Structures are given as structure tokens and as C-alpha cells.
Amino acid sequence: MIRNQPTFYSLREIVEQLGGEIVGNPDVRVRQVATLANAGPDTITFLANERYLRHLSAARAAAVIVGPAMRDATDKPRIVCANPYAYFAQVSELLNPPRRAQPGTHATAVVDPSAMVAEDAEVGPLVTIGRCSRIGARSRIGAGSVVGEQVTVGEDVLMHANVTIYDGCVIGNRVILHSGAVIGADGFGIAMTEERWLKVPQIGRVVIGDDVEIGANTTIDRGAIDDTVIEEGVKLDNQIQIAHNVRVGAHTAIAACAGVAGSAKIGRHCRIGGASGIAGHLTIADHVEISTHTLITKSIDKPGVYTGAYPFDTNREWRRNAVQLRHLKDLADRIRALEQTLAPPERSKP
Amino acid sequence: MIRNQPTFYSLREIVEQLGGEIVGNPDVRVRQVATLANAGPDTITFLANERYLRHLSAARAAAVIVGPAMRDATDKPRIVCANPYAYFAQVSELLNPPRRAQPGTHATAVVDPSAMVAEDAEVGPLVTIGRCSRIGARSRIGAGSVVGEQVTVGEDVLMHANVTIYDGCVIGNRVILHSGAVIGADGFGIAMTEERWLKVPQIGRVVIGDDVEIGANTTIDRGAIDDTVIEEGVKLDNQIQIAHNVRVGAHTAIAACAGVAGSAKIGRHCRIGGASGIAGHLTIADHVEISTHTLITKSIDKPGVYTGAYPFDTNREWRRNAVQLRHLKDLADRIRALEQTLAPPERSKP
Amino acid sequence: MIRNQPTFYSLREIVEQLGGEIVGNPDVRVRQVATLANAGPDTITFLANERYLRHLSAARAAAVIVGPAMRDATDKPRIVCANPYAYFAQVSELLNPPRRAQPGTHATAVVDPSAMVAEDAEVGPLVTIGRCSRIGARSRIGAGSVVGEQVTVGEDVLMHANVTIYDGCVIGNRVILHSGAVIGADGFGIAMTEERWLKVPQIGRVVIGDDVEIGANTTIDRGAIDDTVIEEGVKLDNQIQIAHNVRVGAHTAIAACAGVAGSAKIGRHCRIGGASGIAGHLTIADHVEISTHTLITKSIDKPGVYTGAYPFDTNREWRRNAVQLRHLKDLADRIRALEQTLAPPERSKP
Secondary structure, three states, X not given: OOOOOOOOEXXXXXXXXXXXXXXXXXXXXXXXXXXOOOOOOOEEEEEOOHHHHHHHHHOOOOEEEEOHHHOOOOOOOEEEOOOHHHHHHHHHHHHOOOOOXXXXXXXXXXXXXXXXXXXXXXXXXXXXXXXXXXXXXOOEEOOOOEEOOOOEEOOOOEEOOOOEEXXXXXXXXXXXXXXXXEEEEOOOOEEEEOOEEEEOOOOOOEEEOOOOEEOOOOEEEOOOOOOEEEOOOOEEOOOOEEOOOOEEOOOOEEOOOOEEOOOOEEOOOOEEOOOOXXXXXXXXXXXXXXXXXXXXXXXXXXXXXXXXXXOOEEHHHHHHHHHHHHHHHHHHHHHHHHHHHHOOHHHOOO | OOOOOOOOEEHHHHHHHHOOEEEOOOOOEEOEEOOOOOOOOXXXXXXXXXXXXXXXXXXXXXXXXXXXXXXXXXXXXXXXXXXHHHHHHHHHHHHOOOOXXXXXXXXXXXXXXXXXXXXXXXXXXXXXXXXXXEEOOOOEEOOOOEEOOOOEEOOOOEEOOOOEEOOOOEEOOOOXXXXXXXXXXXXXXXXXXXXXXXXXXXXOOEEEOOOOEEOOOOEEEOOOOOOEEEOOOOEEOOOOEEOOOOEEOOOOEEOOOOEEOOOOEEOOOOEEOOOOEEOOOOEEOOOEEEOOOOEEOOOEOOOEEEXXXXXXXXXXXXXXXXXXXXXXXXXXXXXXXXXXXXXOHHHOOO | OOOOOOOOXXXXXHHHHHOOEEEOOOOOEXXXXXXXXXXXXXXXEEEOOHHHHXXXXXXXXXXXXXXXXXXXXXXXXXXXXXXXXXXXXXXXXXXXXXXXXXXXXXXXXXXXXXXXXXXXXXXXXXXXXXXXXXXXXXXXXXXXXXXXXXXXXXXXXXXXXXXXXXOXXXXXXXXXXXXXXXXXXXXXXXXXXXXXXXXXOOOOOEEEOOOOEEXXXXXXEOOOOOOEEEOOOOEEOOOOEEOOOOEEOOOOEEOOOOEEOOOOXXXXXXXXXXXXXXXXXXXXXXXXXXXXXXXXXXXXXXXXXXXXXXXXXEHHHHHHHHHHHHHHHHHHHHXXXXXHHHOOHHHOOX
16 A cells, blocks of 8 residues: 555544544554554554454454444454444545645646636646636646536546546536546437438536546546536446436446446436446436346336346356257247146136 | 527528428527427427427427428427438537637647648647647647557547547548547457467557547557458447457447457448447448347347347346256256157157 | 568578478568468468468468468468467567667656656656656656656556556556556445445555556556555456456456456456456456356356356347246246146156
8 A cells, every 4th residue: 555654543533533432442543544454553444244353353453443243342442333334434534634735737737818726726737727617626637637618627626637528517526536537528419311320419518516436437428408417426436438418316326337328317326336237218216226237228216126147157057058048938938838738728827 | 508609590591501391480590409308498409209299389499390290290480301300410510510620739739740730720738749640631639639650630530638549540531539539559469378478569550431430438459460440430439449450330330338359340330239249250241230238249141130138127036037047958958858748759849 | 550661581580589490481581460361472471270271372471370280281481380379479579579768758748856767768748757656667658648656667668648547556567558548546435324425545556567468448446455456467458447456367368348346356367258247355266267248246266167148139039038037937936837747746856
């Protein structure tokens, strides 16, 4: 891991900031978080799952974060709290505070005179900011990023290097954009005429709410006419494709390599698995969970877990079985025929 | 949507340019296109599908584009034409004309002295153009893009920000390249020798025909020896991967996240669904349609629609059923055994 | 293909450098490699597969590389060697030597004064190199690339244009990184608390071994706490996603569009097919081969080929059959019921 100048915190200081209860010596000091496997002295680790309890005694961590059920499972100094993983995240943030914006625009950045960059924002080397765009307070624009014209970037935004924002898009406050993300490219709007594709101008925008995180090389297309909308608190992993006029509901999380086709509406608090797909014009209810590698082809109107991946096997077994997929209807018909042969007519299946 | 300085067109002016027949007041003026749902005054919308007819009366649009069958379905001023969606695309282009190249090279661009940039081309900030490359008339190279050496870029090309073109590639006229696209990276050519991979130099090029559009973060690899070819009029959505020595036939459209493996030949006028895959060295006929999430593992020699996605279900039902996939061959064998038990020998299935 | 100033080699000169046996005139000279189909005079081609033998007599190549079994299959001048494809790769490298670094830092690059760039390294136009980073001997950093802070780049590295390396990552010797690759973005670490996602700081690094190649727009996330590791000799194609804390074993090759979820451990010498997926926290043994479009959901502890793609069919046939997938358990139950009806109790299946 990256080792910055360490700042030590005692358990007492941590609990003062984040709550929780200390069991054991409150003056134990830690300077970094660690996994059970690789914990060194001066580190604090966490135990979210009873399965890993046996690793804890061997771990060299100075302290551990545990849930109420494991309060007495160790004699290490510990912080007891309701949600050890979330608590751990907060401790890590304390020990690894994000770098603040260093106010100013790098001499090599190309900022249009009509753009408005907050005084305490940081514009990195070789950045381009177009006509009439605005960059909010304390936001950081990473090296090589390109912000188009009439773009609004909120406050406390972290745009990493080599991000691209097309004209007219809106980025909320505290949004994080990772490198290679492309926001606002044209949606795939084409109309067939006389054996050729005609481009349909894409005149909507992308509007991204507060506290959204967008992974590396993820693409979000601008709307064809109306806007594409990513609501507040949405978390998008890497290499996700969001097509034009999609709406992703607040606090939904989507894992890497998923794709959402045009005009789909995804609810709030959904969890969408990696490499899954959602077909166009569907509506997905709130609190829906979609498994990895699953293609959703119909709207889903109630919460639950939905799955559709082909189970893998050795190639030999897969070959034996998969070939039968082409005869499933025939197999089903033959079963019915057998049942009709065997059963007296009055008992035959409908 | 982005609101530029509006230009108003009367229906009469539109029909003078694009054809079609006006029913109702020809002097009605519009300044923007709109969806049925969000149409405001001064907008023109379209009706491509009878299903949405009921929304039309509520729509506040000043006018509407309809097909012959719906000529009398509304009393709004309307333009009647054969293909409302394509007509709509043209009206939108009229009302939202693409920005023209602003001739000149930005002071921060790095253009090799041996490169030839047309006088009326636009080279944006922080662009790099390598040795002996050419940029054609009226083409626009977006901020941060990198054009390698010996690259040919045609006329009226629109290269958005942060595009990368490797050495030696050829880009036709009127091509649109979206941000993050990478054209001409090395194909995945490796040979195993003595338990190590040996890199096979990739010395072919990528050759892109006229009127091609390439989506954000799409990658097209250079040929291993001969070239990778994208024929005229092809439309590629975002995050598509085209491997070395692929040929994509003219006017084929490929949706986002699809992948085409090495040396596959795709016909003309095909439609390839999102997140689908085409295995290496296959040949796909003209006018083939491939569904979303489908893997094509054998050549296809006649037009039609081909599909191979696993239907999703609730996780509980999927678990119940999917486990049987590992026993399909056994189930088929048992059905045959039952048939043989029941049927007189002469009637048994072959 | 790109035609550089040709250098001619006689077969004798080639064999002196690379071994193998000449049959026929050793003074025949070649200047480029070629495919059987497009071979011109002065080229050398190769024959790795007996199937293509009939094309060889028509090929205009001046010479050919063949295996021992095809030593006498042609009367063209030829080099006989154990592994014609690997030999061909080496001949191609001889005829198409990679461009060497042109020592020096371009005037437009922004290199932090604390960074250490080897004297004979090449830093291209508009590159950014952050605080305390190091660039090793003879390495080339392509235009527009961004190297963060405290990054270590080894010797003889080739970083193409528009690559992004986040803070603290380590790149081995002779690594090739293609455009759009993003190394070290934050892993997808989020914890749910009070109906909102809390970001878990990602403080591990990405550590990439020697002789690794990373394709265009591939993303490798930094570790959450410990590091993400790509061992020596790994070859990653385009648009691959490697999540946090993954380890990819030495000399494993992964084809385009594959995704590896968090903390998965992949063995050495594996071959992972395109668009396949490996779920989180799994362990995959050495020498495992995974087919295209296959999702691996359980650890694999022995070598072999594993597959799980849905076989495609015409849409009509697929519809007929796929609908039965929702009734597979029911079909299996009905087969058993039939068997029990027919069979005497003592012979019924368990």
C-alpha cells in the first residue's frame, strides 16, 4: 500500500469521532488499517464475518473492529460497533484522508476565458475547460481531463486524470470520476433510410446527482432529446455502459462491465451484478438485485434477486449437456406423450 | 437538453428542404424537436408507432411528423412522410446543425512539422499529431487527442476529445470518433514458446471507410499482418472491441459492449446486439441480426435472427432449474429408455 | 501494413540469428512477413497447419517457415523449425524492429521536479509525471499519458499514448501498456450504512511484473488494503477489468472483455477466454482454460477446460427451446414419475 507520513490515532480518539465502544486498552495507537492476513503492528483490522475468527488470533494487528456478537471472541483491544465494515471504512478515511484541492490552475491548462473556476478549485496540468463551463468550490480536475462547453461541475468533485465531459453535462457535488470515464458522448441514435443509417442528433444532456462515483472507462451517453439521469448516491464501477435516456435511481450500485440499454429506468437501491445487461425501455423496481452475467429482458416490478447465467462445467460435460438445449421442446413433448400413453385419459395432464 | 440560440423554421420551410406533405397550417413555426412526453410550445415531435397515439393529443407540441397511416389521427399541424423517424432525424439536424470546424491549430497543440493539416481543419488544445500524418479539409480534432505517425484522416471528420489513433491508420471522410476510442492498438498476437508468450509484431493497419461512427471507449485493433477493415457506413456504439484482421461489412450496426474476435468477417447490413460476441475466424452473411448477449460460435451463411441468451428468472426458480442443465443428457437418455420400454420395437425412435 | 524503409535478410542471416534449418536456396532474401493469401515477392510466410498447404503453392512468397512434418511439402525455399508460429514471430520482430526510445523529455511534458526520469528514457508531448515518480532506462512514455505520484516505471517499458497510472503503482520491466489503459483506479469498495453507500478508501497499489502486456482500455484497480498483483509474463487483451486485490499468475493470457472480480486468485499459465467472468474471492488452479462467455462461480482446483456459454440458434428455435428452461425441474420430476410408474419398485431409480 502507499505509505504516507503516518498519523497515529488512539482507540479513544477514534471512538470520540466515530462512536462505538472500546473493550481493552483505549490508549492503543494505530496508524493504518490492515487485513487480517497482512496486519502489522500499529494497525487496526476488522472482523465482519465469524468465519475469519480463527485468523484473528494470529493477526498481528494492535486492535480490531468487531460487531456485538464477537465482542468477547478476542482479547485484543477492540472497538465494538453495529456495522464493523462501515466503521472500518470510516477509520480508514480518518487514517487516509483524501488529499485536498490545491487551489489554482496549472500554467499548462487551457481554460476558456468565459469559464468560471472557483478560486479554491484545482485545475491540473494539461486540462482543457471549454466555453461557459463552471467548476465548483474545492473541486479537483485531474491532468489531461477535458471539460467541454457549458458544463457544470459541482463542489468538492474529484475528477481524476484523463476524464472527458461533453458539452452541456451537469455533475453534482462530491462526485468522483475515474480516469477514462466519458460522460455525454452521443447515444446510439440511428435511423435507417434508403439502405443507409442516418444519424439522429443527440441533444439531451447527462445529469449526475450528488455523491455519485463513476469508475474508470465507464461511459454514460447523453440523451437523444431529454436527459440521461444518474441520481444521487449511485455507485458505478469500471467499464459500465449507460445508454441514452437511462435513469438510474438513487443509491443503486452497479458492478463492472454491466450495460444498460436506452431509456431503461432502474429503481433506487438496486444492486446490479457485473457484466449483466438491462434491455432498452424496461423499468426495474426499487431494491432489485440482479446477478452477474444476467440479461434482463422484461421489466421487473417487485424487489428480489434475479438470475440468468449459464452454469459452467468441464467442457466435456458442457458439450454433453448443452447440445440438448436444441432439443428441449422436443424432450418436453416426448415426456407429455409418454404421460398420455401411461395415464388413463381422465388423469392426463392438461 | 442544450439550448442554443434558437432558429425557427416554419413547416413550409422544412418541407421545402426535406420533402413530405403538410396537413394543417404551413406557417406554424418550430425551434426544437421534442418527445411526446416533454414537448413544449414551439416544438415538433413525431409519431412512429400507433401505440403512442393517445399521448399525442396531450402533447403540447406545435406540430408532429406522422406516417401516411396516421395522416388523419390528429388535428395538429403535421408533416406526412414515409419514414417519420428518419424524417425526424433530419428535422433535428436542421434545428441543431453540427458546429463547423473553426479553422486553425490551437497554440498548445503539438503538430509535427512534417504533418499536413488542411487549412480549414480545426486542431484543438493539447492535441498531438505525429510525423507525416494528414488531416483533411474541415475536420475537427478534439482536445487531448493523439494522432500517431503516418495517419490519414479524411475530410469532415469529427474526432472528439481524448481519442487515440496509432501509427499508420486510415480514417475515411465524415467519420465520427467519440472520446476514449482507440484505433490501431496491437492485436492480441502471442505465440507460446518455452513456457513463455512471445509477442507477434502487429504490422497491419486499421482502415476505416467513409461515414463510419465509432463510440466512446471502443477499441479497434490493427491487423497482425494484413489490415483490419471497417467498411463505409458502419455504426459502432460504445465499448465495442474489434480484434485484429476483422472486417465489418458496410452499413452494419453494432450495439454497445459487443466483441468481435480475430479475423471474423461480418457481412453488410447486419445488426449485432449489445454485449454479443463473435468468435474468431467466422464468416457472418449479409443482413444477419444477432441478439443481445449472444455468442456466435459458428459461421452463419444466411440472413435471419440468431439468439443465445439464458432467460432470467427469480434466483430461486433459476436455481431449481439451472441445476438440471448438468443432467440434460441423462434426462434425454432416460426419456428414450422410457419410450423403448413402452413402445413396441418396430415403433421405437431411432 | 505500414511500410517502413525495408531491410533485407537472407534465409542464411535469419537462421544465423534464430536457428532452424534451411532447405533450398539460402541466399533468397526477404524484407517482410506475409500471410499466405497476400504474400508478395520478397516476403516470407509460414505454415503452421496442414490445412492451408494447398494455399502455399499459389502463394507468391519467396520463402516459407514450416514444421518438420511439412519439410518436403513444398519446393519453395524454406526454414524448418520446431514451432513455425513462434519462429515467424521472431522473424517478424527482426524485420520490424520496435522503435527505440529517443532520449529526452518533450518541451510540453509536465514533469515534477522531484520525479526521476532516466537519461535515455523518452517522455512524449503533453505527458504528466507526478511527484517522486521514476521512469526507468530506455522507457517510452506516449503522448498525453499521465503518471501519478510515487509511481515506479521499470526499464524498457512502452507506454502508448493516453495511458493513466494512478499514484503509487509499480510497473515492471519491458511492460507494454496500450492507450486508454487505466492502472490503479479505486476498487469498487463500498459499505452500506443508513441507506447510503460509504466509500471504503482504496489504499493498496497495483504491482505489475516484468514482461506484462496490457491492452487498450483495460482497467486494473488498486487494492483495497493489500495490493492487486499481475505477475510476470501475463498478457491482457483490450477492455479487460481486473478488480481490487486480484492476483493473476505468471504467463496467464486473458482475452478481450473478460472481467475478474475482487480478490480472485488466478493461477499460472491459464488461458481465459474473451468476455468471460470470474467471480470474487475464487481460486483458479494453474493451467486452467476458460472458454469465451463463461462465468466461473466456483473455485477450480484442477487443470482442464471449463465452459458455460449458451449455444446460439435461430431466434425461432431458441424461443421454442429456451422457454423450457423455466420448466426443467418440472420435466425432471415428470421423468422420474414415469420411471416409477413403469418400473417395479425394486428397480426404481434412487
